[in-house]
Amino acid sequence: MPQPTLDVRNLQTHFFTRDGVAKAVEDVSFSLGSGEVLGLVGESGSGKTVTGFSILGLVDPPGEVVGGEILFKGRNLLKLSEEEMRNVRGNHLAMVFQDPMMTLNPVLRIDTQMIEAIQAHQKVGTDVARERARDALGKVGIASPDERLRAYPHQFSGGMRQRVAIAIALLNQPELIIADEPTTALDVTIQGQILHEVQRLCRETGTALIWITHDLAVVAGLAERICVMYAGRIVETGSVDEVLDRPLHPYSKGLIESVPSHNQRGRRLNQIPGMTPSLLSLPEGCAFRTRCPIADVECRRLPSLHEAETERRIFCHHPQRETA
Amino acid sequence: MTVFIIRRLLQSIVVVFLMSLLVFVGVNVVGDPVDMLINPEADQAEIERVIRHFGLDKPLHIQYGHFLLNALNGDLGKSFIFGMPALKLILMRMPATLELAFSALILAVLIGIPLGVYAGLKSKAKVSRTIMAGSILGFSLPTFWVGLMMIMVFAVMLGWLPSTGRGETVLVAGIELSFLTLDGLSHLLMPALNLSLFKMSLVIRLARAGTREVVHQDYMKFARAKGLSESRLIFVHLMKNILIPVVTVLGLELGGLIAFSVVTETVFAWPGMGKLIIDSIHLLDRPVVVAYLMIIVLMFVIINLIVDVLYSILDPRVRLQDMKT
Structure with a gap:
């Protein structure tokens, strides 16, 4: 493998x-x-x-x-x-965040934020970096990327900003x-x-x-x-x-x-009945025990993540095999 | 942008006009300058001659009309005491005050922002707590007392710095400047530091509050996820965001710095216009007081305009709105 x-x-x-x-x-x-x-x-x-x-x-x-x-x-x-x-x-290794309205710095232009991401890792001139930034914008489906590079984040909609964030993630x-x-x-x-x-x-x-x-x-x-x-x-x-x-x-x-x-x-x-338990006071044993319809005494003991079937692992004492 | 500036200029003219009315009337209903000017033994004829000479016999609105007409020609009246144009008198003293005020402002920014950002980034460190405690002192200790203490320690006890005057000056384009000579710099340091202490504390607190808010924003984390260096994060991503409130407040405070440097100028015998205005108020030298206040009003108006322009450079969201109007 x-x-x-x-x-x-x-x-x-x-x-x-x-x-x-x-x-x-x-x-x-x-x-x-x-x-x-x-x-x-x-x-x-x-x-x-x-x-x-x-x-x-x-x-x-x-x-x-x-x-x-x-x-x-x-x-x-x-x-x-x-x-x-x-x-x-x-x-x-790149990451795209949940809220596109918050992931771009509001006071920096898109090109600044894209070029710096390239230049942080490679010694390339600003012109070359700008071209790569433009290509990346084009790839994620942003029209007229040349103009868009000079814009600020607030001039984009949420979907556009997420595209920009994805383009930034893809840059390198x-x-x-x-x-x-x-x-x-x-x-x-x-x-x-x-x-x-x-x-x-x-x-x-x-x-x-x-x-x-x-x-x-x-x-x-x-x-x-x-x-x-x-x-x-x-x-x-x-x-x-x-x-x-x-x-x-x-x-x-x-x-x-x-x-x-x-x-x-x-x-x-x-x-699912009940609420997610607080991480500070998890129930002993299986954390899902208090909300689980089939929990029993055994569940007070911590289960282990075991191979239930080929390529399938499960963290439970009572796999739901019979119900389908 | 151009439309925005023109509109602001028109507003400014209205403000200046209204202020001139308030200032003129306000100053002219207080006290009688003739008493101060004239020999107590002068007879009635002599007194009336002086009153006529200064135009004080005419009704107030006529006096104001004269003042306004002359003001439009750049003449804000003659000092009763010195017998020379009030404007000229003030402008002669202005460079000293401006030099002091700008030095104080620069000190406040150069020292205040780094300290504030540091205190914001490492809010739990001992150094940060010390900085914040210091800023409270800077806020609350009276300027004149700090000035006196500085003179006592650095001029009297240690003898490092001179305590009064501007020192050696250099003439640049007809303006005397202290900061270009070593002697002048040593004279400037203490008063500038004294004057900047309050603003420095303000900048520290603004920068710290801004930093604490900005570092937790998603865009800072995203910038880190891009693999940017720590210095780029702080000096570009963080700095540009926290500068917005700092510039706004400092712009407004600069006017105050110039107008109210009176205390520092008095303590350090700095020959600026603050000292002149105090003397003029004592002697009821009305034209000088009026001229001084008018200049301060003009200065505030101009500074606010500059701040608005700067603000729009820093914050693109403001820029766009201006263009629409």
């Missing part, structure tokens, strides 16, 4: 708050090869975004990566110096892009366009992609494999079709059943 582009092993990121230690990411492992698309799914606060920031080394205090390994093309990113890490960021042809709910803040038609665009670009350049989202429909159309996260842990992982059609973990099952299109008109939506 060839070396994976990214191999995350037992990642632990904790936040040391005044009220205690919040284990935002606990024992998370996954890997993906070049050109592969991985969907990272879960509710708000399940640790998806923190996982993304941990990989880039951008966790702000009081958060801290306290354990595990992040092997990027065989190199452990957690062992790199700040300067080495700076050189990886934006160069080999990274091996991996982490997209943190990049279409959540956009309306549905723009969402579709951007999804299509990203899919095409990744296929063309062989860039691996981690798509963080809570939208199962998006993942279904985009990703090959999926990791479902709950309370900082991966509770189920497998191929998209398998997991969505035949979820083994009761949480994945609940998540999929709560999608409106699965329900008949006029019937109450299925929902």
Whole structure:
């Protein structure tokens, strides 16, 4: 098996708050090869975004990566110096953020923000860098990129800004892009366009992609494999079709059943009872135990992430095999 | 942009006119300058001659009309005391005050912004807490007291710096400047520092507040995710954002710095116009007081205009709105 582009092993990121230690990411492992698309799914606060920031080394205090390994093309990113890490960021590893209205600096022109991203990693003249910036804008479907380069972020709509952010992420042809709910803040038609665009670009350049989202429909159309996260842990992982059609973990099952299109008109939506527990006071054993319809005494003991079927791992004592 | 400037200029003319009315009437209803000017033993005929000479016998609105007509020709009246045009008298003293004020402003920016940004970036460090405590002192200690203390320590006890006057000056384009000679610089340092202390504290607090707000913005994180160096993050991405409030406030404060450098000028015997205005108020030298106030009004109006232009350079969002109007 060839070396994976990214191999995350037992990642632990904790936040040391005044009220205690919040284990935002606990024992998370996954890997993906070049050109592969991985969907990272879960509710708000399940640790998806923190996982993304941990990989880039951008966790702000009081958060801290306290354990595990992040092997990027065989190199452990957690062992790199700040300067080495700076050189990886934006160069080999790029990220697109959730809110396009906030990701571009409002007082700097688009060209400034794009050219600096190129010149941070390569010694090229401003003219050459500008040309590459223009090409990148063209690639993400922005009309008359020459004019647009001289504009300021507030002259763009949300969808356009997200395209610019994606263009910036693509500038240095990274091996991996982490997209943190990049279409959540956009309306549905723009969402579709951007999804299509990203899919095409990744296929063309062989860039691996981690798509963080809570939208199962998006993942279904985009990703090959999926990791479902709950309370900082991966509770189920497998191929998209398998997991969505035949979820083994009761949480994945609940998540999929709560999608409106699965329900008949006029019937109450299925929902997962209760609320996401606070990371500061997780229940002992399985964190989903208090909301789980099939929890029993055994669930007070921490389950392990085990191979339930080929290529499918699950973090549960009672996989939902019989129900389909 | 041009339309914007023209509109602002028209507004400015209205402001200046209204201020002239207020100032003229206000100054002319206070006290009787004749008492101050005349020999107490002069007889009635002598007194009336002086009153007529200064045009004080005419009704106030006529006096104002004269003043306005002359003002349009650049004549703001003659000083009762010195017998020379008030405008000329003030302009002679102006370079000294402007030099002091701008030196204070530059000190406030050069020292205030780095300290403020540092305190914002490392808000928990001991150094930052010391800076913030210092800025509270800068806010609250009275200027004259700090000035006196500076003179005591640096001029009297240590003997490092001279305590009064402008020192050796150089004539540049008909204006005497202190900061071009070493001696002049040593004379300038203490008063400038004294005057800038308050503004410096203001800049520190503005820069710190701005920094603390901006560093947590998504665009800073995105900039880091692009792999930019720390220096580019701070000097380009952060700085340009925090400069917007700093420029606005400093612009407004500059007028105050010039108009109210009176205290510092008095403490350090700096021969600027602040000292002149205090003397003129004591002697009820009305034309000088009026002329001084008019110049200050003009200065405020011009500074505000410059700030607006600067502001639009810093913040592209403002620029666009101006173009539409």
